[in-house]
Amino acid sequence: MTSAQIEIQLIACIVAIACAIPGTFLVLRKMAMISDAISHSILPGIVIGFFLTEDLNSPWLILLAALSGIITVVMVEYIQKTGLVKEDTAIGLVFPALFSIGVILIAKNAGDVHLDVDAVLLGELAFAPFDRLLIGGTDVGPKSLWVIGTILLLTLGLLIAFFKELKISTFDKQLAATLGFSPVLMHYGLMSIASVTTVGAFDAVGAILVVALMIAPPAMAYLLIKDLKKMLVLACIFGVIAALAGYWMAHWLDASIAGSITTVLGMLFLAVYLFAPNSGLISVLHRQKRQKIEVHLLTFLLHLQNHREKSERHINHLNEHINWHKVRATSVVNLALKNNMITIDDHIISLTEKGKIFTTEAINYIITNKSAAIEDMKERFFLFRG
């Protein structure tokens, strides 16, 4: 690897981590959309800042652009407070307006400078190593590495100092307020960090990737883990994985790095969404199918208990008698057999002792309306699940 390659990957990883931290809280606050709004509406701030400073990495530009991010949040909240429209509508009203002001400003004034709409949306990570920071004539590394590195340190410092306050104001705003932690202050603090991070990252990776890096890694972590600290760490890890994998994908395909990272994020998210152990789609479908079979098993066992006469217990009769068509009769019978709840003797099915106890207990639970307890009972009786 050349040093430029290493620098690009380093910048991508740091951007990913710097985005995942505020992103985790945005996801938990169900405010994912606001990051989209911020990332677009900082454009007028960037353009005006650029006219004033002529330097895309100037701290003044970053502050000015972050300010337009905050203005977006304030405007969204103001419109929402009138009670006339919902939050997502308010977001949809505000950010296209600000974004288009930015686009017009660029088109009118900055036609010949390094600032165009493509660069804003997609960034160009590949060029990041060419813009060096010189201190007293010595080259200390790419400028954007310093910018985003500083922002990451700031974010980490604030996260460590105010973790408890962030947690409580995210989980229970009202409790936070009654305990003397101003949720409004935490809210705007978080929004400021999200804005500053977006501005700092946009030059390197563009507005679209910033949003993807803020939302997708925390959303994946949220599906996998139920502990806030671990969720933060996992979100950072997902971000870094996507950044590195995306970089090499772009390298091999000779494609845009930001675009490739976004693609990897999308694929990763799809995988987690499908395969997450408890909340993933496959696991949910599996659980539903299992419950369906088990409900049929229970009706089957109840029928056996209610009808002692042989004709009612003949295997062919059961097929007609109970409404099987939704599940395969054999899978129900097999499940009962595997769990030692029935025996089959010359096509006649009988409940075993265990089957009888299970059925009686289950009826009890159903009658007393403690259906939740049935799951617990299944754990005790079943050797195999449906």
Place this chain on the structure above:
Amino acid sequence: MKEKIAIKVDDLTVAYNFKPVLWDIDLSVPEGVLMAIVGPNGAGKSTLIKAMLDIIKPIAGSVEIFGKPYKKQYKEVAYVPQKGSVDWDFPTTALDVVMMGTYGSLGWIKRPGRQQKKEALEALEKVGMLEFRSRQISQLSGGQQQRIFLARALVQKASIYIMDEPFQGVDATTEKAIINILKELRKEGKTVVVVHHDLQTVPEYFDWVTFLNVKKIATGSVKDIFNDDNLTKTYGINYKVSVLQ
């Protein structure tokens, strides 16, 4: 007898989007009572306690906690919100939620330590939830979640406890457990204010009551004012207390 006033509400008017939902409320809650706030849905009960807790800013009037504004007294007050007011899918455990009750005494930046954990465990024990301490909160039943909220209020070691419908959706056992803890708090001289919906149990559980329906209808001891007249004024239907009791 001159008793100390725990909460004093003066000429309080609260509006959402300029539409008043509480009109000119005057109310004094004496220290050491177990008070129910009753009234129909939408009467402004939740709004009243949010205004007491400075969560909502009134358009007129004021609230004093032991003679001072809430901001100076927040350590004296513990709040149990309506269960639905938080996201129970939040990635955290029962113990962690209870520990949040200690954050107020910690103040900014300082992190909870061993002492806070010990207090939280004691509170969990008190509400009978110790064995669920490391459960993810979404995996608790509604009644268990309510107990967690109560434990969180207990660790605040406040003088005033304010609760919004703590009995909502809990079974008879949990309701008895909660009311016993509330009565114990009263015995320790604490003031407890509860938004309550089950009129039948008011005389059994509480010694003080406020009738509310946008305006304050009446406030006083259950013995004196829990009667047909006030119930009818509040709910607008003919109530017979004799039947209720």
